[in-house]
Amino acid sequence: MKRELFYSTYPLPGFMVLLVLFLVPVCMTLGQAFVVDGGFSFSLIASTFTDPYYLRIMAFTLIQALCSTLASLLIGLPGAYLMTTYRFPGKRLLKTLYTIPFVLPSILVVLGFVIFYGNSGFLNKAIMAVFGLKEPPLRILYSFTAVLLAHAFYNFPVVVSIVGDYWQRLDSSCESAASTLGSKRAKVFRTITLPRLAPSILSAASLVFLFCFTSFAIILVLGGGPSLTTTEVEIYRLARISMDTGRACALSLFSMLVAVVVMFVYSAAQRKQNHGEALGNQNVKLERKPRGFGQHLGIVIYLVFSLLFILCPILSIVARSLLGNATRSGGLTFSLAAYERLFAAGSSNLKAVAASVAIALASSLLATAAALRICTSIARSNKAGVATDVAVMLPMVTSSVIVGLSYFIVSKYMKFMPPFVLVVLAHCVITMPFVVRTILPVYRKIPENLVNASYTLGFGARQTFRKVIRPILMPAMLTGMVFSFAMSMGELNATLLLGTTSMQTIPIQIYRLISSYNYQGACALGCILILVCFVVFFISETLKRRSYV
Amino acid sequence: MKKILLLLVAVFCVSVPVVAQPQSEQVLTVYAYDSFTGDWGPGNDIVKAFEEQTGIKVNLVGASGAVEMYTKVVYEGADCPADVVIGISDSINVDQSLFLDWQPDCMADLSVGKKGNLVPFDYGFFAFIADMEYFKDHELPTCLEDLTKPEFKDKVILIDPRTSSVGLGLLAWTVNTLGEDAAFDWWKAMKDNALTIGDSWSSSYGLFTEGEAPLVISYTTSPVYHALYEGTDRYQAIDFTNGHVKTTEYLGILKTSKNVENAKKFCEFVLTQGQEQIAVANTMFPANGSVELPEAFKAALMPSRIVEYDTDAFVEKTNEYLTRWAQTMVL
Numbered sequence: 001m002k003r004e005l006f007y008s009t010y011p012l013p014g015f016m017v018l019l020v021l022f023l024v025p026v027c028m029t030l031g032q033a034f035v036v037d038g039g040f041s042f043s044l045i046a047s048t049f050t051d052p053y054y055l056r057i058m059a060f061t062l063i064q065a066l067c068s069t070l071a072s073l074l075i076g077l078p079g080a081y082l083m084t085t086y087r088f089p090g091k092r093l094l095k096t097l098y099t100i101p102f103v104l105p106s107i108l109v110v111l112g113f114v115i116f117y118g119n120s121g122f123l124n125k126a127i128m129a130v131f132g133l134k135e136p137p138l139r140i141l142y143s144f145t146a147v148l149l150a151h152a153f154y155n156f157p158v159v160v161s162i163v164g165d166y167w168q169r170l171d172s173s174c175e176s177a178a179s180t181l182g183s184k185r186a187k188v189f190r191t192i193t194l195p196r197l198a199p200s201i202l203s204a205a206s207l208v209f210l211f212c213f214t215s216f217a218i219i220l221v222l223g224g225g226p227s228l229t230t231t232e233v234e235i236y237r238l239a240r241i242s243m244d245t246g247r248a249c250a251l252s253l254f255s256m257l258v259a260v261v262v263m264f265v266y267s268a269a270q271r272k273q274n275h276g277e278a279l280g281n282q283n284v285k286l287e288r289k290p291r292g293f294g295q296h297l298g299i300v301i302y303l304v305f306s307l308l309f310i311l312c313p314i315l316s317i318v319a320r321s322l323l324g325n326a327t328r329s330g331g332l333t334f335s336l337a338a339y340e341r342l343f344a345a346g347s348s349n350l351k352a353v354a355a356s357v358a359i360a361l362a363s364s365l366l367a368t369a370a371a372l373r374i375c376t377s378i379a380r381s382n383k384a385g386v387a388t389d390v391a392v393m394l395p396m397v398t399s400s401v402i403v404g405l406s407y408f409i410v411s412k413y414m415k416f417m418p419p420f421v422l423v424v425l426a427h428c429v430i431t432m433p434f435v436v437r438t439i440l441p442v443y444r445k446i447p448e449n450l451v452n453a454s455y456t457l458g459f460g461a462r463q464t465f466r467k468v469i470r471p472i473l474m475p476a477m478l479t480g481m482v483f484s485f486a487m488s489m490g491e492l493n494a495t496l497l498l499g500t501t502s503m504q505t506i507p508i509q510i511y512r513l514i515s516s517y518n519y520q521g522a523c524a525l526g527c528i529l530i531l532v533c534f535v536v537f538f539i540s541e542t543l544k545r546r547s548y549v
Numbered sequence: 550m551k552k553i554l555l556l557l558v559a560v561f562c563v564s565v566p567v568v569a570q571p572q573s574e575q576v577l578t579v580y581a582y583d584s585f586t587g588d589w590g591p592g593n594d595i596v597k598a599f600e601e602q603t604g605i606k607v608n609l610v611g612a613s614g615a616v617e618m619y620t621k622v623v624y625e626g627a628d629c630p631a632d633v634v635i636g637i638s639d640s641i642n643v644d645q646s647l648f649l650d651w652q653p654d655c656m657a658d659l660s661v662g663k664k665g666n667l668v669p670f671d672y673g674f675f676a677f678i679a680d681m682e683y684f685k686d687h688e689l690p691t692c693l694e695d696l697t698k699p700e701f702k703d704k705v706i707l708i709d710p711r712t713s714s715v716g717l718g719l720l721a722w723t724v725n726t727l728g729e730d731a732a733f734d735w736w737k738a739m740k741d742n743a744l745t746i747g748d749s750w751s752s753s754y755g756l757f758t759e760g761e762a763p764l765v766i767s768y769t770t771s772p773v774y775h776a777l778y779e780g781t782d783r784y785q786a787i788d789f790t791n792g793h794v795k796t797t798e799y800l801g802i803l804k805t806s807k808n809v810e811n812a813k814k815f816c817e818f819v820l821t822q823g824q825e826q827i828a829v830a831n832t833m834f835p836a837n838g839s840v841e842l843p844e845a846f847k848a849a850l851m852p853s854r855i856v857e858y859d860t861d862a863f864v865e866k867t868n869e870y871l872t873r874w875a876q877t878m879v880l
Contacts, residue, residue: 053876119761139703141761142745225746226709226878241617241712242871243624415628499621512611515748516587517755 006461007380014373015388017366022395022429025406030256032249032409048250054234058254061213061230064144068151068212069205075152076159076204079302083160084167087287088299096541097310098157103483103533104314105490106154106217107507111526112313113150113222115320115519117141122316146222151215153309155208162207166200166273203269210262214255214399216493221514231255232401232493239405240499249409252402259397267393314530321523338524349525352509359420359505360488363427368481370428371435372473376465378436379443396433403430404497411498419500426498427488434487435480442476443469475543482543486536490529576606577811580618581635582714584751584831586611589774591830595823602818605811614749615714615798616641622803623647632806633815637667638714639797639860640721642867648801649809653817660838667799670819671833673768674793674852675718676786677705683763690764692790693723697738706753706765707739707746711871715750718796719766720870725858726791733877740878758784769793769850774832776848785850792854798833 036044048054083091101109116122117140124136131137140146174196178188216232223229229237231251238248290296324335342349374392378385395403407426411417446469454464492507506525513522579596586592586609596607612618615636622629623644637643645665653659653668661669677696679689683704690696696705708716723732744762747753757765769786776782800819802812819827824835828842834849835842863870 053879056879118759120759225740225743226711226875227740229879237711240624241620243620499624512583512613514752515613516583516611516751517759518588521588 003455003461006465007376010465011373011377011388014370014377017370017428017432018374018391018395021425022398022403023391025410026256026398026402029249029402029406029409030253032246033253035246044246044250045253048247049254054251057229057234058231058251060228061232062258064147064151064219064228064230065209065213065215068148068155068215069209071148071152072155072159072208072212073201073205076156077163077201078298079156079160079306080163080167082299082302083164085287086290086295086299088290088303090303094303094306096537097306098160099537100310100314100533101154101157103486103490103536104154105487105492105507105529106215107490107492107510108317108526108529109150109154109313110217110221111510111514111519111522112317113146113153114141114514115523116313116316117146117149122312122319141222142225144228147215147219147228150218150222151212153313154218155211157310158208158211159201159204162204163197163200167197170196199269199272203266203273206262206266206269210259210266210397213258213262214401216399216401217511221511232399235401235405236493236497239408239497245405245409248405252405255399255402259399263393263397317523317526317530320519321527324520335520338520341521342524348504349509349521352504352506352525353528355420355503356489356506359423359427359503360485362424363431363488364481364484366424366428367432367435367484368477371432371439371480372470372477374432374436375439375443375473378440392433392436395429396437400426400430400491400493401497404494407494408498419498419503422498422500423495423503423505426494427491430491430494431484431487435477435484438480438483439473439476442473446472479540479543482536482539486532489532575811576608577633577808577815578608578610578631579633579635579815580610580612580622580631582615582618583611583613583749584754585636587751589830591823591826594830595819595826598822598826599815599818603811603814605814607815614712616712616717619643627805629803629805631803632808632812633800633802635670635798635800635819636714637799637801638718639664639799640714640717640864640867642864643667647803649804649806651802651813651816653813653820655817655820655837658839659820659836661797661836664797664799667801668816668820669797669836670800670824671827671831671836672795672797673770673833674795674850674855675715675722675766676769676771676789676793676850676852677764678757678767678771679785679787680757680760680763681783681785687763689787690789691787693727693735694791696764697735697742699742701764702742703744704762704764705739705743706756706762707743708750708753708766709746709748710874712748713750713753714796714798715753715766715768716746717867718794720874721796721858721860721863722791722794722856724863724870725794726856733873736874737877746878768796768833769852770832770834770846772848772850773843773845774830777829777843777845782848788850788853790854792856793852794856794858797836 033045033048034040034042083094114121117138118124119136119139119141121141124138127133127137128135140149170193174192175188178192179185183191214232215230216236219228219230219233220236223233231254235248235251235255238244238251290299321338322334322336323332324337341347342353344350374388377388378392403426407422411419411422414422450468451464454468455461459467490507491505492511495503495505495508496511506529510522510525510529513519513525581590581592584590592609592611596609599605600607610631612621615638618634619637619641622631622634625631634648643665645667648666650666651668652663656663656668659669661672663669677690687700690698690701695701708719710716710720720732720736723735727735745753745756747756750767753765754767754771756762757767767786772782772784772786775784800816802809802816806812820837824837824840825843827833828835828840828846
């Protein structure tokens with residue numbers, strides 16, 4: 001009985017965080033869509049969902065997300081195939097490389113893209129120099145292609161990881177049997193492998209779709225103009241520029257609806273995937289050495305492509321931070337000016353770094369504490385646990401633009417809250433689900449008999465949790481915290497929507513510097529973020545090796 | 550429990566210095582648009598000179614484009630940390646009650662009148678700037694209508710009137726020279742012909758100087774900057790046969806300011822000693838007529854025809870225009 005009491009009271013603070021910091025503000029925001037002149041009304045909803053202007057924006061958002069998902073699948077699936085089928089040098093490096101986009105903030109993707117693919121970016125300059133061209137040959141930026149490319153860059157590694165992992169664990173005896181019975185390789189793939197992979201492809205696709213659907217910074221900077229506006233950008237514009245919060249809330253409702261639908265598709269695909277996993281683990285697909293020219297060529301092409309695609313934009317950020325122009329249209333020369341300005345005492349950039357670190361520290365501590373408590377409830381896998389599982393997914397699928405909008409609306413009623421606290425709480429809500437996702441798998445693997453042994457030896461629930469369970473979870477908690485720290489450091493959307501002048505964080509400062517065309521300054525700050533990503537990455541890899549289960 | 554307490558203390562220690570930024574009464578907070586506060590803008594030099602002369606610390610905040618800056622002020626209302634707002638253009642629909650009724654000592658020297666409680670600090674004329682490097686062997690456009698022609702496809706950078714005062718100025722220019730319906734037809738044609746529609750002057754002008762397109766909407770005075778700092782006449786304003794519209798930028802002291810005396814001192818400084826810096830780095834005509842313009846201002850184009858229009862009437866219809874604009878550009 002006492003054990004039950006512990007497990008029903010311990011997660012309470014976590015639930016409070018979920019309820020007070022997420023559900024209440026977001027529901028208030030969505031509720032505003034039904035308020036016109038202080039009374040309940042459907043008129044705002046009706047006018048938004050019938051206005052051809054907003055309909056067009058919503059349609060475009062869906063279409064671009066769909067196209068981006070297809071592009072990511074197109075690039076990612078061959079990668080998943082190569083990664084599961086062949087053994088080749090550089091594979092580990094590639095795997096490591098594919099985790100980069102997971103931790104890379106979208107503002108850095110934008111920055112890297114502008115500098116590398118821009119009309120006067122490194123790639124165009126290189127091609128112009130080689131072929132002696134006068135005009136830049138690649139005009140990618142400020143178009144639909146730019147958005148697709150950036151989204152694909154950001155998301156194809158997701159496809160490679162999810163589908164590749166699943167493929168690797170797939171029992172290969174069916175394929176072997178079919179081959180023995182005389183089926184051609186292509187037919188085996190089409191009729192046996194592909195249908196069995198479908199759940200994992202679907203879950204990767206729904207995740208990518210969600211990322212692209214709620215993408216903000218990429219559209220804001222790379223889109224170029226009103227015809228490529230998406231729901232999230234329009235929400236930002238309505239709330240922060242046109243002062244039409246009601247309409248912004250109505251559009252948020254649409255965004256939320258789509259997100260929830262996608263979430264259900266994702267959960268369904270996940271369930272199917274887990275079901276499939278249970279089927280077989282004995283005949284794991286064996287990697288083989290590539291044979292013949294074609295296979296070698298395929299691997300080399302993919303390797304080089306991945307390296308260029310992922311590393312070039314990031315390396316250009318580092319390179320560009322060391323190149324400056326003295327006047328508005330002057331040529332580029334080597335200079336450390338950006339770093340000098342960055343580290344000058346009292347510079348606004350240094351303040352932004354301090355603010356970002358403080359926010360990330362506070363929010364990641366808070367998020368980890370809350371996530372641990374929530375995990376104890378979910379891992380119990382009773383009814384309450386399942387409900388919590390769904391509830392925790394919600395902040396994950398809610399776009400950070402909407403979280404920002406919610407906090408912006410709530411902040412009007414809570415003037416006593418310092419902006420620092422608001423930003424910390426918003427970041428905590430945004431990153432917490434990811435910490436839960438890191439801790440939960442480890443928690444679920446803790447052997448029941450270990451806990452029972454502790455009870456038998458006389459420990460109560462509380463002591464067992466402290467002395468047995470928590471130490472086992474420690475590496476996962478740290479990993480989660482470090483990831484939460486990195487996410488918070490790179491968070492732009494919610495912070496921008498909250499828009500408090502006194503809280504300038506690194507990503508906001510980078511956005512401002514990009515807008516005023518100070519690429520060097522933006523890149524110098526960008527390098528700090530890249531450094532953070534690397535440290536985070538290093539820590540999590542070290543922890544992975546040390547984990548207990 | 551001990552650990553949690555420690556944790557809380559740690560969080561507290563980290564957050565206090567950030568939350569409690571030293572906001573003594575002496576520090577004056579000034580909002581300005583990004584290109585004013587940026588590396589090449591006049592803001593930093595003016596602030597430095599002012600701080601040295603008076604000992605009053607100034608916190609200069611770049612608040613995005615002029616329109617977003619004004620929205621921010623409205624939203625923040627009584628909590629707005631700013632004392633002074635610089636850079637509200639005459640095409641923005643302003644709630645005058647936000648600002649203190651105030652008259653600078655140098656009012657007599659200003660060549661433009663006050664607008665409600667706002668005081669003008671510079672003015673200019675909208676124009677398209679051409680990169681002559683490209684137009685050495687291409688023909689220059691001579692009027693707005695030319696820009697919709699196929700030869701200027703992807704050669705023009707425009708600015709969004711919903712976010713930028715320059716964009717709003719371009720909208721005013723088109724509406725008041727072409728006529729309302731023709732103006733929106735022009736925008737519709739430009740939707741496909743323009744390379745991009747940037748969200749602020751600084752990003753769009755940056756694109757232009759980076760060489761992404763040879764034409765950009767800006768001011769007739771923009772070439773002055775290049776003549777002055779780069780000694781080049783590569784960038785030239787083009788005189789359009791449609792005529793050009795004038796725009797004035799204003800500054801104001803917020804009623805919520807707890808620092809009114811220092812705010813007045815700062816505004817007075819901007820309107821007198823700061824005017825040369827504004828002329829040079831903001832590259833606009835200074836509002837203060839007694840300021841001697843640098844030689845480089847000869848590079849500024851004086852439009853052969855200036856179109857006068859009723860700014861108040863335009864401002865009143867701004868929302869209607871912007872809705873129509875958005876529909877034109879998106880649908």
